[in-house]
Amino acid sequence: MVKLGESTVCPVSRSLDIVGDRWTMLCLRELFMGATRFEEIQIQTEATPQMLTSRLKALEANGMVARHLYSEKPRRYEYRLTEKGREVYPVVQALRAWGETWCKAPDEGxxxxxxxxxxxxxVGLDxxxxxxxxxxERKDLDARLSDKFAKERAQRHAVFKGKTGPV
Incomplete structure (x- = not known):
């Protein structure tokens, strides 16, 4: 039986087996933005609970995140990037820089x-x-959301709270 990614020696293919889908990258984005709890990540990624659970489990299985218990009753975990997970930051940053340059109108900021x-x-986009x-590295940086992005994130949070009640 061939393990995930071991059908090739290509490092790009093997990397994509771990981080190569939208939901995984959005989970990583949120972890790099400081989110640690399932609900926080779900709100900003807009992933279904099942989708998010499967991505977080895969990230954990691949050594990218570690779960830490923060509540016994009910049992709740927070997710923290491991060294391996933190090392993927240049990939997330490169996608950010490319997206800012090629996927947005110039007037969006x-x-x-x-x-x-x-x-x-x-530091710009570099x-x-x-x-x-x-x-x-990400640990060396302070982040400030643009007004537009802050409003977008706040709106997602408000919609989520309105649908589900207290989190």
Whole structure:
């Protein structure tokens, strides 16, 4: 029996077996934005509970996230990126940069502005601080949502709360 991704030595194919669908990438986006709880991730990805459960289980099985119990009754877990999961940030960042450049109208503006914590300057769409030339990782950055993106996220939250009641 061939294990997932082992039918080829191609690293692109093997990587896509783990992170190559929309829902997985949106889960990773939310984890990088600081969401740790199922409901938070579900609200912003708009995934069904079944879809989100399957993606989080797959990320856990592949060592990308680890579950941590935060409530005994009822049993509830939060999801945290592992080192392996944090290492995929350049891929998420590259998709963000490409999407900002090629998938939006110029007048829409950048959805998330990142500044380098060390110097406070904007890093733009790159992974190198334009001010000090330092290569940055997600942990080195402060994020600020554009007004439009913040409203979009707040609206998703309000719709979710209206449908389900208290979370």
């Amino acid at each position: 950048v959805a998330v502005l990142y500044s380098h914590q060390e110097c406070g300057h904007d 992974n190198v601080c334009t001010h000090c030339g330092v290569r940055v």
